Every structure is written in structure tokens, then in C-alpha cells.
Amino acid sequence: MRNGRDTFVVAEQHQRGHSATADEACPKPRFIADAMLGKLARWLRMLGVDTVYEPSLNDTELLERSIEEDRVLLTRDFRLTQRKLARNCSLIESDCWKEQLRQVVCEFHLTTDPAENGKRFSRCVGCNGRLEPVDREAVRFRVPVHIHEEHERFLRCLHCKHIYWQGSHHAAVERVLDELMDVRRP
Ligand SMILES: [Zn+2]
Secondary structure, eight states: OOSTTOSEEESSOOOOSOOOOOOTTSOSOOEEEOGGGHHHHHHHHHTTOOEEEOTTOOHHHHHHHHHHTTOEEEESOHHHHTSTTOSSEEEOOOSSHHHHHHHHHHHTTOOSOHHHHOOTTOBOTTTOOBEEEEOGGGGTTTSOHHHHHHOSOEEEETTTOOEEEEOTTHHHHHHHHHHHHGGGOO
């Protein structure tokens, strides 16, 4: 994994190219994040929220994709929210990813209920694809030997096929998410 603070460790480098596209089975809200919001996008994915992040898209492409796939465009760029095509935008106010995540959680009433906005750690943080459980034997030669020996459960991304397992940072990430979701409690 490129970021040591991520919850799951990925076995290989992610393929380049498009992230997983709209998942009709996934409950709304769905998001598309602008190039400034990569960290926010990854944390939303860890929450299980369908979030496209493709920094190569230009402003018009971002807006068009937002409309085509019925996604809320998350942006730090006020001018973008004033564009004619900007029908469903949220201006992210802070530069700090935690504050950004807190804003999205509050504004869109995200919860930990899988029926509402997905399940934690159900999406690939690299490409937004759905993760599915995969048989331990099937990944024997795709992960380091000690990882295979130490872990029982593995997940595979349906889109980019990368393998995840629960890493040592899992508890820390859970704490951050719990802390952020506290803002939703009465
Ligand atoms: Zn993936």
C-alpha cells in the first residue's frame, strides 16, 4: 500500500486507468471528488461510500461524470460550483482531510448502517471497486508468505483484483472513523 496509514495492505501496485464505475446496487449518496481531495476520497471509500477519484479529469469532465452517474461533486474550487453544469456540488471548506470528512459526514448524514451508505472496508481504497471475501488458499502465492501464515481472512477487489488483509493499522483507522462518526450521534 502506498500509504502506511491505510487499514488494509495491498499485495501489488494498483493498475492505472479508470476507477470502478457507477455501482447501481450501492445506496446513495455517491460522490466524485476533485483532484484536490484524494485523501478525502480514500477515507470515504474506507467508510464504504462509493467515491470516484480520477485526478486526470478536467473540470468539464468532472461535471459531466457527476451528472451522468448521479454523483455529488465534492470540490475545493468555488468557481467550479458556479459553472452551469454544476447541478449537484458540495464546496469543501477545509484543507484538512479530517475536517473535510467531518463536513461530508454531517452534510450527507452518513451513517455506519450498511443499508444506508455501505459498509466499512467494503471498497478498494485504490480504485473504488467492491471488495469480496476470497478463499485463503486462492491467495497463497499472491501475498508474502508471512502474511499468508498470519492471516485467515482476505478480501479481493472485484475491479482491480488486488488482495487486502487486515493490517496492523486497522484499529487506528477504526478509531478515527468512530471519532468522526460520533458527530452523528445525538
Ligand atoms: Zn481495486
